[in-house]
Amino acid sequence: MDETAPGGVYLCQVNENLSCGACCGLYNIPDLSREKLSRMLSERTEAFVKVPREIDAILEFGNNLLSAENKKRPFPEFYHCPYIGLIGKGRTRPGCLLHPESDGNNGVDYRGLGYYGSMTCNIYFCHSHTELSENYKRIIRGSSRDWYSYGLIITETALINAFLSETENRIQRKTDEKDIYRNPGFTCAVREFINLKLTWPFRPSSVTPANYFFKDKLYERKTVDYAGINSESVSLRHDAIFREFGSCFKSDEEVRKAGMIIELLWEKLQKGADNYEYC
Numbered sequence: 001m002d003e004t005a006p007g008g009v010y011l012c013q014v015n016e017n018l019s020c021g022a023c024c025g026l027y028n029i030p031d032l033s034r035e036k037l038s039r040m041l042s043e044r045t046e047a048f049v050k051v052p053r054e055i056d057a058i059l060e061f062g063n064n065l066l067s068a069e070n071k072k073r074p075f076p077e078f079y080h081c082p083y084i085g086l087i088g089k090g091r092t093r094p095g096c097l098l099h100p101e102s103d104g105n106n107g108v109d110y111r112g113l114g115y116y117g118s119m120t121c122n123i124y125f126c127h128s129h130t131e132l133s134e135n136y137k138r139i140i141r142g143s144s145r146d147w148y149s150y151g152l153i154i155t156e157t158a159l160i161n162a163f164l165s166e167t168e169n170r171i172q173r174k175t176d177e178k179d180i181y182r183n184p185g186f187t188c189a190v191r192e193f194i195n196l197k198l199t200w201p202f203r204p205s206s207v208t209p210a211n212y213f214f215k216d217k218l219y220e221r222k223t224v225d226y227a228g229i230n231s232e233s234v235s236l237r238h239d240a241i242f243r244e245f246g247s248c249f250k251s252d253e254e255v256r257k258a259g260m261i262i263e264l265l266w267e268k269l270q271k272g273a274d275n276y277e278y279c
């Protein structure tokens with residue numbers, strides 16, 4: 001149990017390859033492909049190495065980046081901080097370039113120069129810390145393979161809760177972190193679920209896979225429009241998941257296919273949870 005994080009599980013910096021920067025606006029950029037985002041962070045980090053640690057130089061760096069980068073953000077009223085870069089020994093995960101422990105800062109906290117100010121950046125914890133149960137947080141953390149997909153899913157509390165609570169209905173017990181350590185089949189199925197966030201075939205290309213998770217309701221997910229769809233094809237169990245994936249369906253057949261994708265995952269999780277032959 002991590003006493004420093006609300007809810008007992010720290011979600012922001014997990015290990016050398018896993019971290020999230022969603023509240024810094026990491027995903028609030030027009031082209032959210034893994035390649036584009038990785039390249040952007042890498043180039044930004046390289047450039048910041050050469051910036052003298054002086055107030056004017058740091059501010060100029062941030063301002064230049066913001067004016068050079070495409071401002072057509074999916075959530076125009078949300079920020080994208082120019083100081084989110086790559087951190088760690090091999091620069092393998094996103095993190096704050098102004099943090100006192102980041103390269104070149106010699107223990108000085110420069111976060112006060114960012115848009116939110118040092119205090120906010122230091123104490124903010126998103127609602128995933130408190131709205132996801134400890135076991136769900138551990139399951140998502142433990143199953144995630146890379147920062148890119150982890151950061152896209154970890155703020156999706158409604159989606160994770162809908163998916164894992166129905167998983168528990170199917171296996172007729174609480175899920176447990178041990179499910180992912182004991183059984184690769186279970187882990188793979190959770191990973192497939194995590195990856196659906198990006199690959200979900202029923203989200204129109206105009207809808208970003210990024211999540212605006214603040215509570216001001218500025219960019220709430222729309223309810224799924226089932227007009228023209230036979231109500232028998234719609235299952236309430238699936239509806240919350242469809243909505244959180246940003247789905248838009250053109251036919252009964254598409255709704256059925258979407259339901260089958262989710263059902264198949266639940267079957268895999270059930271088999272994985274019941275089958276410890278991999279132990």
Ligand code: SF4
Nearest residue numbers: 011012020022023126
């Ligand atoms: S969005 Fe949540 S998990 Fe991600 S860095 Fe911010 S506080 Fe941490």
Ligand code: SF4
Nearest residue numbers: 024081084096114121
């Ligand atoms: S200054 Fe604050 S918002 Fe910007 S990257 Fe650092 S922690 Fe995130």
